[in-house]
Amino acid sequence: MSGRHELPQAPGPEEWDDRYRSTDLVWAEPPTPWVVEQTTVLPPGRALDVGTGEGHDAIHLATRGWDVTALDFSRVGLDKAATAASRAPRSVRARLHWTLGDITVDPLPEDEYDLAVWAYLQPAPSDLDLAITRVCDGLAAGGVLVLAVHERLDDHPEIPVFGATAVSGALPEDMVVEHVEWRDSDARHGTGVDLALRARRRAA
Numbered sequence: 001m002s003g004r005h006e007l008p009q010a011p012g013p014e015e016w017d018d019r020y021r022s023t024d025l026v027w028a029e030p031p032t033p034w035v036v037e038q039t040t041v042l043p044p045g046r047a048l049d050v051g052t053g054e055g056h057d058a059i060h061l062a063t064r065g066w067d068v069t070a071l072d073f074s075r076v077g078l079d080k081a082a083t084a085a086s087r088a089p090r091s092v093r094a095r096l097h098w099t100l101g102d103i104t105v106d107p108l109p110e111d112e113y114d115l116a117v118w119a120y121l122q123p124a125p126s127d128l129d130l131a132i133t134r135v136c137d138g139l140a141a142g143g144v145l146v147l148a149v150h151e152r153l154d155d156h157p158e159i160p161v162f163g164a165t166a167v168s169g170a171l172p173e174d175m176v177v178e179h180v181e182w183r184d185s186d187a188r189h190g191t192g193v194d195l196a197l198r199a200r201r202r203a204a
């Protein structure tokens with residue numbers, strides 16, 4: 001029997017390409033408020049933005065002096081992100097590294113990043129542990145994970161959602177959760193509730 005109605009399957013790269021092709025900018029330009037709030041107090045360093053999409057968080061971070069690896073498996077999303085960044089000063093563009101890759105498949109440097117941003121990457125539930133583990137393994141000791149996910153999304157039952165138990169259960173043991181809160185979803189995503197979390201990789 002097929003497991004069709006067991007768990008929502010996340011859209012793949014082709015579906016994301018179609019979505020990004022279908023309109024000018026899907027998510028419009030402001031960076032994710034949770035990311036802005038949590039990173040303003042951090043000294044710039046090396047950052048990973050996983051599932052960067054049209055790149056608004058990556059561009060924001062590079063503008064603030066971060067050197068950003070902006071990873072996504074949608075070529076169309078990355079092209080749109082690079083186009084959006086083309087309006088930025090050359091020094092900002094030099095800090096942006098648009099990287100095509102699947103977080104569940106492609107190799108990622110380990111112990112490298114001071115910051116990992118995970119903004120609304122909603123993988124298939126079966127991929128959550130793997131994806132979070134790989135992102136956290138990419139952090140240097142003391143590095144910070146700033147994560148926002150949909151915990152409830154009323155208008156999109158096809159999109160996997162994750163609560164605090166699933167997310168904190170997927171974190172590797174050397175990650176310490178420092179803050180968790182819940183917020184109404186941004187209207188651009190529809191009605192629902194978002195989980196916002198900050199965690200830090202313990203020093204070895």
Ligand SMILES: C[S@@+](CC[C@H](N)C(=O)[O-])C[C@H]1O[C@@H](n2cnc3c(N)ncnc32)[C@H](O)[C@@H]1O
Nearest residue numbers: 016027051052053072073074101102103119120
């Ligand atoms: C909801 S969008 C969020 C984009 C951006 N972070 C934001 O907040 O606007 C999710 C993004 O994650 C990307 N994505 C989903 N699964 C991925 C995976 N396994 N590896 C890399 N990127 C992935 C999609 O292509 C899409 O651009």
